[in-house]
Structures are given as structure tokens and as C-alpha cells.
Amino acid sequence: METDLSKLPRGRVLWLLFFNFFKIALFVVGGGYAIILAAEDIFIRKLHWLRDGELMDMLAIIQTIPGLMAGNAAIYVGYRAAGALGALVALAGVAMPSFLIITAVAMGFSHLPMDNVYVQGAFIGVRSALGGLVLAALLRTWRKMMTDWFAYLVAFLCFGGVIFCSLNPAWLLLGAMAAGIVYLKFTCGKIAEANLAEGNKQA
Amino acid sequence: MMNIFHIFLLFCYFGFLCFGGGNALTPLYIDHLVNEQHWMTLQEFGDLTAISQMTPGPIGVNAATFFGFRRGGIPGALMATVGLLVPSYFLVILALRSLKRWEKSFLVRGIMTGIHPATTGMILAALLIFMQMSVFSTEIPWKTWLGIAENASQTEFFIRPLAVLIFCAATALLYKGKVSIMSVIFGSAAVGALGAAVGLS
Structure with missing residues (x-):
């Protein structure tokens, strides 16, 4: 329902971009993927500003462009919703909480009550919930992403590379891109041959 | 003034090089800020990583803000944060604009x-x-x-x-x-x- 987006006044769109990314950066602890998926939950699943199922394109672009995943997610959603200005506003929203909090910490204004039992309990609760967010997204996209043996192989190698060998994700992604091109070349050739054979039979 | 500009350029450079998300920044930071520029010790870097993991917000932005502040106060913090995010701003928009054209390639x-x-x-x-x-x-x-x-x-x-x-x-x-x-x-x-x-x- 992108019509909703076009009906909204531009100022309102920009405000929602800023405010939601500010909220995400403030409350979603623990890294890039959680932030991307939280943004998907708000902007695709709730507001319907982006195409349904655009998450996969979004993930591909966010991961291949250098930069922080949270920042790239804000730029992607902001640009798709409201152009270059939208991207700027979303980016400001995602960077603002860190900027304010870290500056306060660096100036010695605030002390983080990290050894407090309740704070730790709340943190464990939030991280458990974000694990659920990640699992829910995996379950939703699994069938679209994992189409054949090649997909399972690449996914397994990337998972193992990160968890067991602590490889830099960038190298794994680069390898996956190259493998994807080779694999497509190979299967495309086969499909073309099959089509040709089919054509010969019919003729 | 020169100092602030230097901070901006340095973090632009980091922004260009961090492939695969913010985790790629750690080795870059250690190489340049600890070993080459001597802006902080490895011990301080460890403390900063711990703070970044416990506070909300993307870890890369947290670290940039902290380094920038140490070198140039609030303007330094601002320049470091903006510098880190500027390259991907242009690159993501460029990718989004050109992807439509190359989608079928x-x-x-x-x-x-x-x-x-x-x-x-x-x-x-x-x-x-x-x-x-x-x-x-x-x-x-x-x-x-x-x-x-x-x-x-x-x-x-x-x-x-x-x-x-x-x-x-x-x-x-x-x-x-x-x-x-x-x-x-x-x-x-x-x-x-x-x-x-x-x-x-």
C-alpha cells in the first residue's frame, strides 16, 4: 500500500523516518541484523512503505555496500520512502542516540548502571526477544532464499565461517557473489542447452 | 580547525573500508588509531568496546563518537560520526538508483x-x-x-x-x-x- 505514503504530507513522512529510526537505535541493542529486521517490522510490515518481500533486496544491498549495517538500513529505507532528504533524516535519527549517549559518557555526565541486577535482567529479556525477531525473519524468508542445494551449501559455509572460523563476513560475501555468478553461468548454460534440445525435438 | 578536518577525513576513510558491517571497523581502528596515530592505548580501546556493547546504538557510531570527542570535543565527535556515515550515504543511494537499470543483467x-x-x-x-x-x-x-x-x-x-x-x-x-x-x-x-x-x- 504505497498509496498511503503518497497521501501523507512530506513533513510527516520525514518525521516518522527520523522518529522511528531514533527509537530503533535507542532500544535495539546488539548489532546490525537486529536493527535491519526491526526496521523491516516497522516500515514494511506495519507501515507498508516498501514492497512486501523487499527485505531480501534490502539485505543484499545493505550488506554489499561498505558501511555500518544500521546506517545503510536507514539510508535504504529513507531513500525509498522520501528520496535523498529522507535518507539524510533517517540517518540522523539512527546516529543521534549514540551521539548523545556517548558524548554524555565521554564528558563524564552519566554513569552506566550496568552491574544493577534489574538492568541486567532487562537486557537479557531484550536480547532474548531480539533473538526471536531474528528467528521469525529467518522462518519467513527461508523458503524464498533457500531454493536448491547451492543455496544450502552457501548458507552453511557462511554460517560455519562466521561461527567456527571467525572469518570476516566481507570475504564470505565476496566469495558468495563469485560462486553465485559461476553457478548461474553453469545452470544458465544447461537451461539453454535443454531449451535447444527441446527445440530440436519439436522441429 | 585542521584537526577537525583531519578527523573527518580519517573517518570517511574508515567508512569506505568497512565492508561487511561495523565489526570490520575493529581491526581498522586498532591499526590506525592505536598503532599508527597513538590516539589511545589498546587498554582504552578495550574499555571503549565494552562501553559500546552495553550502550544502545550501532557500535561503529558509538566508537566514532567516542574517538572524535577524545580528539576534538563535541565538534570532533560530530565530524567523526558524520565522516563515518558519509561514504555509505552516497554509495547506497547510487546502488539504489542504478540497481533498477541493471536488475536484469x-x-x-x-x-x-x-x-x-x-x-x-x-x-x-x-x-x-x-x-x-x-x-x-x-x-x-x-x-x-x-x-x-x-x-x-x-x-x-x-x-x-x-x-x-x-x-x-x-x-x-x-x-x-x-x-x-x-x-x-x-x-x-x-x-x-x-x-x-x-x-x-
Whole structure:
């Protein structure tokens, strides 16, 4: 329902971009993927500003462009919703909480009550919930992403590379891109041959 | 003035080089800020990493803000943060504008064929990492289980029952998409804090 987006006044769109990314950066602890998926939950699943199922394109672009995943997610959603200005506003929203909090910490204004039992309990609760967010997204996209043996192989190698060998994700992604091109070349050739054979039979 | 400009350029450079997300920044920061420029010691860098992991917000932005502040006060912090994000601002927009045109090309389709399952694998890894910070008390000691551990792990491995409950409930609620992510986050924070109050974990 992108019509909703076009009906909204531009100022309102920009405000929602800023405010939601500010909220995400403030409350979603623990890294890039959680932030991307939280943004998907708000902007695709709730507001319907982006195409349904655009998450996969979004993930591909966010991961291949250098930069922080949270920042790239804000730029992607902001640009798709409201152009270059939208991207700027979303980016400001995602960077603002860190900027304010870290500056306060660096100036010695605030002390983080990290050894407090309740704070730790709340943190464990939030991280458990974000694990659920990640699992829910995996379950939703699994069938679209994992189409054949090649997909399972690449996914397994990337998972193992990160968890067991602590490889830099960038190298794994680069390898996956190259493998994807080779694999497509190979299967495309086969499909073309099959089509040709089919054509010969019919003729 | 020169100093601020220098901070900006340096973080632009980091922004260009951090492929694969903010984690790629750690080795860059150590190389340039600790070993070459001597802006801080490795000990201070360790403290900063700990602070960044406990405070909200993307870790890369946290670190940039902190370094910038150390070198040039609030303007320095601002320049470092902006510098880090500027390269990807232009690159993502460029990618979005040109992707439409190249969508059908063989090269882009091949890249996507590889990236999609790779992403699934990475997210699976992110899931495990999240669980090791919540549902499980520590990293899964798979090396110990396989008998190839070099030294016995320091912390005991156990499963937190309340965290399992929150994890399952959040998965179900978010999969259905009926409840917003923010309600789920606040709800789990409340349940987690309450659990700590009554001695559950």
C-alpha cells in the first residue's frame, strides 16, 4: 500500500523516518541484523512503505555496500520512502542516540548502571526477544532464499565461517557473489542447452 | 580547525573500508588509531568496546563518537560520526538508483544468487550469537564437547528458562506480525527485570 505514503504530507513522512529510526537505535541493542529486521517490522510490515518481500533486496544491498549495517538500513529505507532528504533524516535519527549517549559518557555526565541486577535482567529479556525477531525473519524468508542445494551449501559455509572460523563476513560475501555468478553461468548454460534440445525435438 | 578536518577525513576513510558491517571497523581502528596515530592505548580501546556493547546504538557510531570527542570535543565527535556515515550515504543511494537499470543483467542476477543464501547463513550466525548472550549463559562450548578444547572454559554453560520463554513468545508474536517490535522489546525488558527481582533468570 504505497498509496498511503503518497497521501501523507512530506513533513510527516520525514518525521516518522527520523522518529522511528531514533527509537530503533535507542532500544535495539546488539548489532546490525537486529536493527535491519526491526526496521523491516516497522516500515514494511506495519507501515507498508516498501514492497512486501523487499527485505531480501534490502539485505543484499545493505550488506554489499561498505558501511555500518544500521546506517545503510536507514539510508535504504529513507531513500525509498522520501528520496535523498529522507535518507539524510533517517540517518540522523539512527546516529543521534549514540551521539548523545556517548558524548554524555565521554564528558563524564552519566554513569552506566550496568552491574544493577534489574538492568541486567532487562537486557537479557531484550536480547532474548531480539533473538526471536531474528528467528521469525529467518522462518519467513527461508523458503524464498533457500531454493536448491547451492543455496544450502552457501548458507552453511557462511554460517560455519562466521561461527567456527571467525572469518570476516566481507570475504564470505565476496566469495558468495563469485560462486553465485559461476553457478548461474553453469545452470544458465544447461537451461539453454535443454531449451535447444527441446527445440530440436519439436522441429 | 585542521584537526577537525583531519578527523573527518580519517573517518570517511574508515567508512569506505568497512565492508561487511561495523565489526570490520575493529581491526581498522586498532591499526590506525592505536598503532599508527597513538590516539589511545589498546587498554582504552578495550574499555571503549565494552562501553559500546552495553550502550544502545550501532557500535561503529558509538566508537566514532567516542574517538572524535577524545580528539576534538563535541565538534570532533560530530565530524567523526558524520565522516563515518558519509561514504555509505552516497554509495547506497547510487546502488539504489542504478540497481533498477541493471536488475536484469547476468552479473547482478549472479551476485544476488550468491548473496541471498549467504545472508541466510549470516543471519543464522547472528541468531546463535544473540542466543549466546541471552538464552545461553555463555558461548556454546562445542570445543569442550568435541574434546578439542585447549583449556577448560571459565564460565559455566547453562540455559536460562525465563529467557527461553521470552525467546519463544517473541518469535511467535513477531512471526504473526500482530504485535509491534517496540511493544515486544518493552514487554521483554519488563519481564526480564521482574524475573531478576524474584530471582528467576
